Amino acid sequence: MKKITGLLSIIFAFIFTIVLASCSSTSGVEVEKNVTATTSSITFELTFARNENLENKTASPYIKAFNYDETKEDNIGTYVSKQDCTFSGVYTSSTVTFTSLTKGAKYVFRFYVTYNQSDELIATWVESTLSDNKKEIKTVDDFLAMKDDRDGEYTLMNDIDFSGEKLTGLFNSSSQSFTGVFNGNGYTISNFLFESSDNGIFGYTKDALIKNVKIVGTDEEYLLNNLDEEGNPLELVNGNFGSRSDANIGTLVGNAENTEFVDVTIDNVNLSLKGNNKATLKVGGVVGLALNCSFTNVKATNISITSEKLCTNVYVGLFAGAINGDALETDNGTYTAKNTSASGEIKATLSYGSYEGNAYIGGYAGDLGSSGLVSESYTDADITLYRDPKTSNSNKFSLVVGGFAAGNLGGSMWVDGCVAAADIKVVAGSDSTTLEDAALSKLCTKTSYFGGFVGVINKHINRIENSCYVKKSAGLNVYALESETDEESNVKTLIVKNNVYANKQYDAILTNLVCANDDAFDTSVLASEVSAVVAKYLA
Template sequence: MKKLWLIIALFATTLLVACQSTSKIKIEIINLQAQRTSMSFDLEVTDPDEELTPNLITVVIYYDGKEITRKSPSLSNGEYSVTFDGLSIGYTYTVNVYASYDGKNHKMASSKGTTTTLGGSETEPKLIQTIDDFKNIKNDLTAYYKLMNDLDFENANFQNALGSSAFNGKFDGNGKTIKNLKMEALTTYTGLFGYNKGTIKNLVIENVTLNLKSSSQYIGILSGRNAGIVENVTLKDSSFTTVFSRTGEIFLGGLVGYSEPSSQIKDTKVENLTMSVTTSGRTEPYVGLLVGRAKASKISNVESSGTLTVNSSDTSYIGGLIGSLDNDYQVKSKLENAKSTVDITVDVTVAITLITENKVDAPASVYVGGLLGSNRNSDIYYAYANADILIKNLSNNAVIQSDDDQLAVGGLIGSSNNVVTEGLATGSITLGEVGKEVVTAFEDIYLAGLIGYQAPDRISKSVSLNFDINVIGTTLDTLRVSNVIGNNVTANAAYFGGTLQINDVSYEGQIVYNFANDTIVTLDNLELDGEALESYFESDFVNAILDQILVN
């Protein structure tokens, strides 16, 4: 009997050994990093017999003994990695790794990690001390950040690491500087922050070279697109160059390409920016030293300075500060306490028009202003522009054309249809070059010291000061030129000093010059004397600028 039990025991032992796995598979959890709302780590997999694939590995995350979610790892270049998003802040989680082989599911590894509270509030921000820290913002787009040191990119190529994802956090630049950037790589939203839906404040950006030769729609050195808040940001001593063709609208701003409804920009400036934009085909650019286009936005206490050169081939909106300030249905944009000092050169040659049934669908329109190219259904309070504007070429060479292509150029605004209160403009407009016919096949031309074309009368308490307009070598059918407003509207606006010259002949006030029959109609504008000028404005913002001009 004892022999029988011994035989049975030996048989059972042999069977157990035979059933046990002889696999050499091992898995370890390494490089575990817990962020505020995510956890990521790598798996070190030892699999000499190549028994595993990613779908045979399952990673499960638990909180307080309850499963939260599970997934298989990603495999790239032989490396296994796992990321769990959507976790709670300040929670300790358990991670288990399971693998299926030999017909069974085996628990291979376990680890714990606690999500951080760092970056969850303004008093406990994530600290940015290195360039790598800055690039890692992409790993947590909703956190609070604070820049602790100047960051020098040493002219290395910079690519927006956020891609098409938006920054929804809070970034406090802490008065520090990010400098020496090169932006040459094409991304969905070109800019330091790409698409901003959060808050960016207290930051200086210096010596950036942006040079793009590939098509993109949203381009700005800070952000290509802004739906958040930009506050107390300075961009200085930088250059912005684009050369490409893209059918439709593009938004090019020195700081922000497109500022969308409900966004804000305040206490912000652009200093000494050289901006050059070249487009071709059916590309319609919105171009400004601060913002390309702002829609239903609030913008206050802003300024810009630099040079702006635009070579385009279609409808264009060009402003020393903002290309176009627009409404969004019933919501207006509002611009307050704004100024720009700029040299603008424009060359437009239309070669292709959109044609339906042998008719041009829309005329070509070019709007140029020292402050704004266009103001559409938005309100402007207390603004100044010192602009020297040169229209170097304006032609339409398309086979089939509209009969009402338009150019509107103003020292302050090119074209406006809404409120402008207490605006001041100095500088000059030059249309043409000696010995060259500059304008061909553009029918409606408006040049003015304040606003090229204003409809209806919504301007008040505004002045062009010592503003010079010079038309050279141009023989248009009709040209409308004014010290104040180009078209014939009644306005609470005036001028002080300045000159109007057409082909070396001087005029005053507002004139409509018909070259076809050499007739001139002169309209009266209000000319101020020195005493009236000094007491004309009420706002402290404009009066401070005027006092400085008069002293100099």
């Protein structure tokens, strides 16, 4: 009996060993990690050794996150969340991000692989979110690395010279908006170039703050180091955007939402672009589109916006393509813009196929439809527009131009203590070819408006107070024929022009709004810097 019992024990032990060996068989998954933490997220960049089980999808890796509990031996606290590892192409890499984490908190992450209908624990990691997101920027690489931490707080520690290096894909979609703080610390960012698909230095921003920074498109030293074969400085176009579909383009930000701008200067920037026949473009020297934003002490000088072909729906201004929405509440107050300015030129050829469209061109903004106050601001603008001779009268097109703003298409307009110093020239013909006289009606089959201060005052509640238009030299000139003469019938039927505003379609409060060249204007209602602009052209 004892022999039988001993034999059974040996058999049972052998069977148990076989079962245990079967249960301990592994997936063979090996992984290395690189971790990036912010104040609210932790990202694992996982690199896997080539593995047959991964490639055959018989092994499925995932990560579980737990709160860190120092009172427990394994430190595993309450469950937080689970993230599966997703792959593209060969099964050798995966990026997993845990979001909505607590600032400055420690977490336990357990890496599992589901294999043979069981969960195999591969590794345990302890990681922490940042207690703050403050980072210093000293190099071009530091600057470009901001895209990896969109909600960081950045401080520029010295001037950054891109020396012609391109700003590729920095915050270039709404889902990748910059949501942090950028403090230029008084330093300068210079000599940058955009890729044709970019929208601005900061492509998209949301709930962000940008302050204390100087932006210079091209400086003399950079030009001297970039000469052609004959030793002449090369022409630098900071943004040669080619032919674009729908886009918002600005030197600093293409598409800004709920963003505050404080103490920013932009100088010597050349933006060149073409539209296509179905495009909607909003282009500005500072921002393309500003929605619910605030600007304080923001100045743009020597801005050049040029286009060989502007099509369909375009909004162009030396400061902004369009400013819409409400005033943003900030520590400086609740308003849209205060003590801001833009100077430079807008030069474009309007070219249309068979599509219906509109162009809104303003010295300060193409569309100034914001319910927030714009005050103590001015533009010093030269606007020159030509008609592509190929454009026929089959087009349904309207052109609206204003020295300060074309109009308020996106909402109310509230302006107080502002000045448009502008020369505006619109010619029916081309600047490069001599043509027989072609009536402007071949471009504008819909009524078009041209005003020294504003083109069209649209519906909504509008207030324009204590502001004026002052001509720089030639003033406002619209030529219905290429020979730079007016044809009476064309001017009457197609164009409404006035030294201050072209057309007031709806009730608006217009107080002390005049053409300073023709009427006495009380400059005491203006800030000193804005008043100096008026005095310059009245001297």
